[in-house]
Amino acid sequence: MRASLIQIAVDEGESVEARRRRVTALVREQAGAADLVVLPELWTTGAFAYEEFGSEAEPLEGPTYEAMAKAAGDAGVWLHAGSIPERDPEGPLYNTSLVFSPSGDLAGAYRKIHRFGFDKGEAVLMGAGEDLVTVRLPETTLGVATCYDLRFPELFRGLVDAGAETLVIPAGWPERRRAHWTLLAQARAVENQAFVLACGTAGTHAGVPQAGHSIVVDPWGEVLAEAGAGEEVLTVEFDPAKVAATREQFPALKDRLLGLPAPRR
Numbered sequence: 489m490r491a492s493l494i495q496i497a498v499d500e501g502e503s504v505e506a507r508r509r510r511v512t513a514l515v516r517e518q519a520g521a522a523d524l525v526v527l528p529e530l531w532t533t534g535a536f537a538y539e540e541f542g543s544e545a546e547p548l549e550g551p552t553y554e555a556m557a558k559a560a561g562d563a564g565v566w567l568h569a570g571s572i573p574e575r576d577p578e579g580p581l582y583n584t585s586l587v588f589s590p591s592g593d594l595a596g597a598y599r600k601i602h603r604f605g606f607d608k609g610e611a612v613l614m615g616a617g618e619d620l621v622t623v624r625l626p627e628t629t630l631g632v633a634t635c636y637d638l639r640f641p642e643l644f645r646g647l648v649d650a651g652a653e654t655l656v657i658p659a660g661w662p663e664r665r666r667a668h669w670t671l672l673a674q675a676r677a678v679e680n681q682a683f684v685l686a687c688g689t690a691g692t693h694a695g696v697p698q699a700g701h702s703i704v705v706d707p708w709g710e711v712l713a714e715a716g717a718g719e720e721v722l723t724v725e726f727d728p729a730k731v732a733a734t735r736e737q738f739p740a741l742k743d744r745l746l747g748l749p750a751p752r753r
Contacts, residue, residue, distance in 0.1 A: 489627045490725045492522035493702040496570075497691035497719035498534040498660075504544055508532060508552060512559045514721065519563040522723060524625070526687040527570030528658045528702075529635045530583065534693030535660020538609050545575035548597065553586060561592030566625055570658040570687070571600065571634055573614075580615035585632055585658060587623050596623040596632060601643060604636040620646050628654045628728035631682070635659035638672045638686070641679060645747055648680045653731040657686040663717075666699040670714075677705040681734045681741060683726055690719045707734040 494514050498507070511531065518525045532552055533540040546552055552572045560567035567588045574584035583600035599617025603610045620643070623630040631652025637643050638657055647655065655676060661669045669688070677684040684705040689698045700717040704724045713724040735741060 489524065489728055490522045490723060491524040491526065491685055491704065492518045493526045493685060493687040493704070493715070493722040494518075494528075495688060495690055495700055495702045495715045495718075495720050495722060496528055496531045498531060498689055498693055498698070499691055500534070500537075500694075504532045505551075508555055512555045515556070515559040515565070515567060516563050518565055518721070522565055523627070524566045524568070524685075525560075525563070526568045526656055526658060526685055528687050528689040529571045529585075529660045530573065531570050531660075531689060532572055534691075535635065535689065536609070536662075536693035536696040538613060538694065541573045541581055541610075541613050545573040545581050547577065548574055548584065553594075556586060557588050557592040557594070560588035560590060564590045566590060566595070568630070568632070568656050568658065568687075574599070576615070581613060582617060583610065583614050583634060584617075585621075585634055587630070587632065596621050596630075598632040598634065600634040600637065602636045602640050620650055622647060622650045622652050624651075628683075628731070631655045633657050635661060638669075638676065641676065642747065644676050644680050648682065648741070652680075652682060653728060654683040654685060655680065657684065659686060659688045660693060661688045661699040663697040663699045666701055669699050669701065670703060673703050674705050674709045674711070677707060678709040681707045681738070682731055683707060683728070688715075690717060707731050
């Protein structure tokens with residue numbers, strides 16, 4: 489299976505509409521090169537451009553949804569379209585990820601559960617999601633999380649319990665904490681014996697330099713590919729069957745005693 493992580497540079501001088509057109513073209517360029525394409529968190533506005541969230545928020549099936557659905561269908565790829573600031577007509581804003589099938593149909597939508605900001609920024613401007621989301625592909629099951637979620641291992645245990653084998657994490661991670669980004673991506677892969685596809689942004693969001701360095705990690709924690717700091721498309725081939733093989737060879741998940749899902753009745 490081939491995945492392309494598109495590490496988008498968010499230039500504050502580029503309009504949201506111009507960036508949407510540019511990213512749509514980048515997705516279409518992955519036709520024949522990738523089975524799965526992943527975009528970063530809040531790439532339309534920038535993850536730290538808090539003042540833009542309200543003005544650029546969209547309904548779920550807004551212009552970004554429409555553009556990404558068509559791009560996925562045109563390219564014939566599974567597309568994790570990163571996340572958008574979603575405006576719920578009956579509630580708050582949400583940081584919402586969208587996943588599309590190769591036919592352009594919505595396969596999953598995830599509202600970010602852990603919001604960053606420590607009582608400011610995203611933490612007060614966005615509502616918290618409540619549901620874990622997995623998406624079944626022919627080759628693997630995706631577990632969907634977003635950026636700051638990476639620091640909360642219990643979320644990923646829940647995704648694994650729901651069948652996730654490949655953990656996909658779009659992010660707008662700051663450069664000053666890049667070491668945490670790499671460390672946590674590898675930790676989530678090792679402890680869950682799953683692939684991790686973590687796609688970040690480049691550029692600067694509202695004065696906050698971004699880490700870039702999108703990364704793909706296998707179930708043993710080996711880094712299969714890592715991007716640099718600037719905008720680039722990181723394409724990697726991986727074997728989803730390695731998840732089952734790893735879990736059979738080293739069955740640590742079977743020894744869990746805490747946090748197990750409740751038995752079915």
